[in-house]
Amino acid sequence: MERGTTPVAGPSPFHGVPWHGLLRGLLTRRFGNTRFSSQRPRPVDLANFLIQLLNSVQYGLLLFMLAAGLTLIFGIMGVVNLAHGSFYMLGAYLAYALSAQLGSFTAAIVVGTGLSVVFGLALERLLFRHFYQREHLDQVLLTFGLIYIFEESRSLLWGDDVHGVPVPPLLTGSLPLTDTLSYPVYRLFMMAICVALAVGLYLLIGKTRLGMKIRAGAFNRDMTESLGINIKLIHALVFAIGVALATVAGMIAAPVSSVYPNMGASVLIMCFVVVTIGGIGSVRGALIAALLVGLVDTFGKVLLPQVSSMGVYMLMAAVLLWKPEGLFKS
Amino acid sequence: MQSTPSVRSPSRRLVLSRSAALVGAGTASLLLPQIARAQSGKVRVGFMLPYTGTYAQLGVAIENGVRMAIAEKGGKLGGREIEWFKVDDESEPSKGVENANKLVQRDKVDVLIGTVHSGVQMGIHKVARESGVLNIIPNAGVLPVTRALCAPNVFRASFTNSQPTLALGKPMMERGLKKAVWITWKYAAGDDALEGFKESYTKAGGTIVKELAVPFPNVEFQALLTEIAALKPDAVACFFAGGGAAKFMKDYAAAGLHDKIPLWGSGFLTEGTLEAAGAAAEGVMSTLHYADSLDTPRNKQFRSAYAQQFKMQPDVYAVQGYDSGQLLVAGAAAVKGDLASKAALYKAIESTVVDSPRGKWTMSKAHNPIQDIYLRKVEKGDNVVVGVAAKALADSGAGCKLT
Numbered sequence: 001m002e003r004g005t006t007p008v009a010g011p012s013p014f015h016g017v018p019w020h021g022l023l024r025g026l027l028t029r030r031f032g033n034t035r036f037s038s039q040r041p042r043p044v045d046l047a048n049f050l051i052q053l054l055n056s057v058q059y060g061l062l063l064f065m066l067a068a069g070l071t072l073i074f075g076i077m078g079v080v081n082l083a084h085g086s087f088y089m090l091g092a093y094l095a096y097a098l099s100a101q102l103g104s105f106t107a108a109i110v111v112g113t114g115l116s117v118v119f120g121l122a123l124e125r126l127l128f129r130h131f132y133q134r135e136h137l138d139q140v141l142l143t144f145g146l147i148y149i150f151e152e153s154r155s156l157l158w159g160d161d162v163h164g165v166p167v168p169p170l171l172t173g174s175l176p177l178t179d180t181l182s183y184p185v186y187r188l189f190m191m192a193i194c195v196a197l198a199v200g201l202y203l204l205i206g207k208t209r210l211g212m213k214i215r216a217g218a219f220n221r222d223m224t225e226s227l228g229i230n231i232k233l234i235h236a237l238v239f240a241i242g243v244a245l246a247t248v249a250g251m252i253a254a255p256v257s258s259v260y261p262n263m264g265a266s267v268l269i270m271c272f273v274v275v276t277i278g279g280i281g282s283v284r285g286a287l288i289a290a291l292l293v294g295l296v297d298t299f300g301k302v303l304l305p306q307v308s309s310m311g312v313y314m315l316m317a318a319v320l321l322w323k324p325e326g327l328f329k330s
Numbered sequence: 331m332q333s334t335p336s337v338r339s340p341s342r343r344l345v346l347s348r349s350a351a352l353v354g355a356g357t358a359s360l361l362l363p364q365i366a367r368a369q370s371g372k373v374r375v376g377f378m379l380p381y382t383g384t385y386a387q388l389g390v391a392i393e394n395g396v397r398m399a400i401a402e403k404g405g406k407l408g409g410r411e412i413e414w415f416k417v418d419d420e421s422e423p424s425k426g427v428e429n430a431n432k433l434v435q436r437d438k439v440d441v442l443i444g445t446v447h448s449g450v451q452m453g454i455h456k457v458a459r460e461s462g463v464l465n466i467i468p469n470a471g472v473l474p475v476t477r478a479l480c481a482p483n484v485f486r487a488s489f490t491n492s493q494p495t496l497a498l499g500k501p502m503m504e505r506g507l508k509k510a511v512w513i514t515w516k517y518a519a520g521d522d523a524l525e526g527f528k529e530s531y532t533k534a535g536g537t538i539v540k541e542l543a544v545p546f547p548n549v550e551f552q553a554l555l556t557e558i559a560a561l562k563p564d565a566v567a568c569f570f571a572g573g574g575a576a577k578f579m580k581d582y583a584a585a586g587l588h589d590k591i592p593l594w595g596s597g598f599l600t601e602g603t604l605e606a607a608g609a610a611a612e613g614v615m616s617t618l619h620y621a622d623s624l625d626t627p628r629n630k631q632f633r634s635a636y637a638q639q640f641k642m643q644p645d646v647y648a649v650q651g652y653d654s655g656q657l658l659v660a661g662a663a664a665v666k667g668d669l670a671s672k673a674a675l676y677k678a679i680e681s682t683v684v685d686s687p688r689g690k691w692t693m694s695k696a697h698n699p700i701q702d703i704y705l706r707k708v709e710k711g712d713n714v715v716v717g718v719a720a721k722a723l724a725d726s727g728a729g730c731k732l733t
Contacts, residue, residue, distance in 0.1 A: 045560070048556065048557075048559070048560035051556050051559075052553060052556055052557075055552050055553045055556055056553075058552075059550075059553075160383050160384070161383070161384055162384060162572070162573040162574075163573075164573060164576070164577060164606065172584075174584050174585070174586055176586060178559065180559040180560075180562055180586065180587065180590050180591070181555075181556060181559035181560075181585060181586055181587070182584070182585055182586025183585075184581075184584040184585070187552065256550065256552070256581075257548075257549060257550055258549045258573060258574075258577055266548075297553075298553045301542075301544075301553050301554060301557075302553055302554070302556075302557045305540075305541065305542055305543060309545065
């Protein structure tokens, strides 16, 4: 077959573009004669590539929603929050329970977001506030314990079954993109929400007075306080925002990911990967890293399914070798 | 991809109580030798099934089936009364051995009927091999139990995980579907199903263009569906079950693939999932050893009797339970209730021709059913039998030394 040397048949819109050659080279030369031999390389066509790009961005944005909260809470209050994945799970279960109760997914999201802010404020006031000045190990013990408490409460409240959350009727359709593939409208909706929240977060931190105080507090806590700024209130707000972001991510992800026990655990690991790659405490880094992870994960699954589960971690290792403190050190 | 670290590592209390239970079980077996099991009085039948959690309904259906089969033959085993024992296995593999020992060591059952979950089955299997207790498996299709680790006292009344897909290749090729993409969850049952599909499809001349997998129980299929659309295979074959199966069929339709690339799968794709999947399931083809709509007098008689007795419709799991009961009845009758005469008992079970609602089947040398696999098509929310995909299909039983 001479697969290693023959150019891929058919005109390719990406002729000469380096990544294309890279992918082709990876598929044909490196693995052409080994276990990948039954899986013929094929030209990566433009439409398919763009749709996979869309999938990557969508996954990346969702990860960003989670990682942003994690990195904010760490960057500003210095708390390592292992229970962050539980907020995601909480969101998904809230979407399930509330949409069944209220009969409307939109209402569920609105009520759920409100509840999560209250929940975040309460949690900060009762527990986290007392741990800002303590060692990371204490924080890890607290938040690790919280994972158990949240899981058990979830089990008592909603049981251990897997549940589906129906996509709201307005968003059930699909847009035909190619002759074989359509794209579910709901996924576009998810992206829109994530982008809106990301922009909102950027404006809040970068352009508002409150944002300035938040940044000042992260930079020098004592100085900020001595200027008469109520740092405790700022911390409470930041914490609630972080919790709400993760919960909203869980709520809007529920229709596509289903709702199941322990769903926070796998997401938590991805979040830490994102935060580590992006640079701890950096929101911009989290965005770039989340999109990178989305890309590597999606294309890894498709191009090299046998080793896809390693891809993201290899990315992390590579970035850490290159920049031990992550892409953007805050 | 994400390797989920188990957040539920056992607590100290659990570890302590488990070790206590193990020590207790150990001493009990020392103090009470085999004599305690002498064959007087009642036959002790133990159920080890999931009665809580995701598989709870399967456990109930299986128990119903077993009781129904025995009740039909007078409610006795070889003329002896029955004393029932029940343990909820919670589909929890880490408690498999402990729970099996509750029945075998504490309750001294003569026969253990269980279970659904393949991981738990491995625990039962360990206990069955060590204690020699008669074990009838009403569902779990985990391969080693009737292959390299097969045992004279362990019989399966259901299927192996690769058996349904072993019948998938030929009918696909007969319909001119020469190139297929395979997709499943990346875990033992998914790998087993792929083994069956690969063998049957390539033997029939088909080519598997690509094998795709998502980690269990992840249901984010979007990237892989995009890939399928780009590959444009003649068909997609898959293994999914339960809630994930319904989700897969819905996503498959939402990606616009439903009308363009036919979807085939191991029959569990469309068992108990049709209502949830709705229109997305229409036209899906699958292979399984049973179908609710199977048009035989035997099946109709079974279904109406079951529905009347339990006020619910039977499913494939009820049938497997029913056949487990039938095996036990036949075996006990042959030895006149003397379950201690093992050689004769096993011989009787091995040579039973089970008159099942799914059609008559026999036991293979490795103690797994040799059975017809049906080809079904989803029409108006029902699995309609199109034909027999494979006649008297046996699992290879590779590595089993029983003769």
